[in-house]
Amino acid sequence: MTSPGPVAAAECFDIGEFRSFEEFEIKYAALATELGRAGKNPAAGEIDFLHAMVDLDDVRYPGGIGSRDYFFLTALVSILAPRRVIEIGTLTGFSTAIIAAAIHRQHGGGDAITVETIDVHTHCSIDETKKIGFEIRELIPDLASTVQVHTRRESDFARHLAAPNEFGLAFIDADHRHPWPLLDVLRLAPYVQGGGWILLHDIQLGTYGEKERSAGRSLEGKTPYGAEWLFDRWPFRKIRSFHIGAIELPSRKAALIPFALNLMERPFEVTDHAAKRIRRALYQSFNELL
Numbered sequence: 027m028t029s030p031g032p033v034a035a036a037e038c039f040d041i042g043e044f045r046s047f048e049e050f051e052i053k054y055a056a057l058a059t060e061l062g063r064a065g066k067n068p069a070a071g072e073i074d075f076l077h078a079m080v081d082l083d084d085v086r087y088p089g090g091i092g093s094r095d096y097f098f099l100t101a102l103v104s105i106l107a108p109r110r111v112i113e114i115g116t117l118t119g120f121s122t123a124i125i126a127a128a129i130h131r132q133h134g135g136g137d138a139i140t141v142e143t144i145d146v147h148t149h150c151s152i153d154e155t156k157k158i159g160f161e162i163r164e165l166i167p168d169l170a171s172t173v174q175v176h177t178r179r180e181s182d183f184a185r186h187l188a189a190p191n192e193f194g195l196a197f198i199d200a201d202h203r204h205p206w207p208l209l210d211v212l213r214l215a216p217y218v219q220g221g222g223w224i225l226l227h228d229i230q231l232g233t234y235g236e237k238e239r240s241a242g243r244s245l246e247g248k249t250p251y252g253a254e255w256l257f258d259r260w261p262f263r264k265i266r267s268f269h270i271g272a273i274e275l276p277s278r279k280a281a282l283i284p285f286a287l288n289l290m291e292r293p294f295e296v297t298d299h300a301a302k303r304i305r306r307a308l309y310q311s312f313n314e315l316l
């Protein structure tokens with residue numbers, strides 16, 4: 027399949043960083059307006075829960091999203107009030123717990139599974155003695171039963187978890203090397219409602235790494251561009267909050283294919299056999315979009 031030629035990137039609504047609790051309330055209102063829910067307010071207990079999470083900042087496990095990002099994540103879940111969310115990239119389960127808590131504050135009690143979270147590993151890279159998702163029980167003991175953790179799985183497992191268009195929101199924070207984020211989006215798209223949103227983490231990681239290295243500062247990990255290129259070139263509505271961004275799915279999912287073909291022209295950051303496998307998986311993912 028050849029590329030259909032350039033696909034124009036869309037304008038981005040930049041809400042800025044959520045740097046404080048005051049900003050949380052102001053930006054929540056602006057985000058609600060942008061999302062067509064003007065007048066919506068944070069749910070009872072939402073800000074108290076965020077305070078409790080911020081209080082943990084000094085003793086947090088590494089690898090999870092930072093407070094500015096989970097303020098945005100909480101606001102988005104709170105405003106859109108999805109009943110089911112899928113997450114790719116669980117690690118300790120910190121972001122999973124944030125999502126589950128925000129859904130619970132919108133819809134109240136009940137034992138229904140609200141968050142399906144997928145990780146390719148069984149144990150955490152930051153501490154191999156800990157199981158993927160171990161932190162969920164520590165952070166939200168009363169809500170742990172509303173989360174299902176799926177290990178040794180990738181985004182293609184979504185088809186076993188939901189009917190088409192069932193998820194109200196998705197969060198992708200897994201392998202950031204191009205074209206993994208693209209593949210994750212394409213695999214989830216059939217199962218997220220048309221006009222629904224997918225949240226991407228680390229949408230400035232590549233540029234950040236390049237700036238640090240050219241300033242002579244060394245970095246421990248790699249800083250791939252996968253999520254950044256995907257977000258920057260996204261041709262539909264999108265909202266940025268510094269490192270984290272939300273992209274809106276078109277109602278006709280097949281409209282993603284020309285965009286994907288275009289982005290696949292960028293050199294893959296995944297190499298060798300893995301690159302071949304991902305290219306094949308990308309083409310396969312098109313079938314479910316038609």
Ligand SMILES: C[S@@+](CC[C@H](N)C(=O)[O-])C[C@H]1O[C@@H](n2cnc3c(N)ncnc32)[C@H](O)[C@@H]1O
Nearest residue numbers: 090091115117120121145146147180199200201
């Ligand atoms: C940055 S961590 C996720 C952090 C988590 N979202 C949080 O904020 O608390 C990335 C996780 O993605 C997982 N991962 C990497 N590649 C993956 C893939 N292709 N599919 C699913 N999970 C993947 C890793 O095992 C790791 O646990």
